[in-house]
Amino acid sequence: MTAVAIASGAACKPPPDTRWTVDAEAAKRGRAVVEKVQCAACHEIEGIEWPKGMTGPSLATFDDRGMIAGSLPNRPDVLAAFVRNAPGVKPGSPMPPMPISQREAEDVAAFLYENGR
Numbered sequence: 001m002t003a004v005a006i007a008s009g010a011a012c013k014p015p016p017d018t019r020w021t022v023d024a025e026a027a028k029r030g031r032a033v034v035e036k037v038q039c040a041a042c043h044e045i046e047g048i049e050w051p052k053g054m055t056g057p058s059l060a061t062f063d064d065r066g067m068i069a070g071s072l073p074n075r076p077d078v079l080a081a082f083v084r085n086a087p088g089v090k091p092g093s094p095m096p097p098m099p100i101s102q103r104e105a106e107d108v109a110a111f112l113y114e115n116g117r
Contacts, residue, residue, distance in 0.1 A: 019063060022110050022113050022114040026107045026110035027110040027113075027114035028111075029104075030104075030114075033100055033104045033107055034108055034111055037099065038051070039059075041053045042055040042056035043055075044060065046115050047115060056094075056095060059115075062074075069082065069090050076109050079113075080105040080106045082095075083105045084104075084105035
């Protein structure tokens with residue numbers, strides 16, 4: 001029984017920890033982008049009071065998520081690519097491509113990591 005418990009515990013994700021160093025200015029710019037393109041129309045986003053969309057998943061505690069959209073590794077470069085062109089990164093994603101630049105997508109990723117701790 002102990003071996004099973006140890007073996008199953010070894011496969012678990014480690015306790016939540018901040019995994020990414022976030023540039024505070026990038027996160028601030030990212031929030032402005034999130035507000036401009038109205039990400040909150042589909043997603044609940046901590047600190048944005050209106051709108052509070054429920055179509056997409058909540059983006060609270062994003063830093064602690066194991067995967068993006070259930071199957072993509074949760075890394076800043078992957079998140080930025082997904083934010084900018086979700087169907088291109090994960091075919092079949094219901095999230096539409098967003099009309100933002102690569103830099104804006106990286107800033108949005110910084111905001112989501114900073115905001116989701």
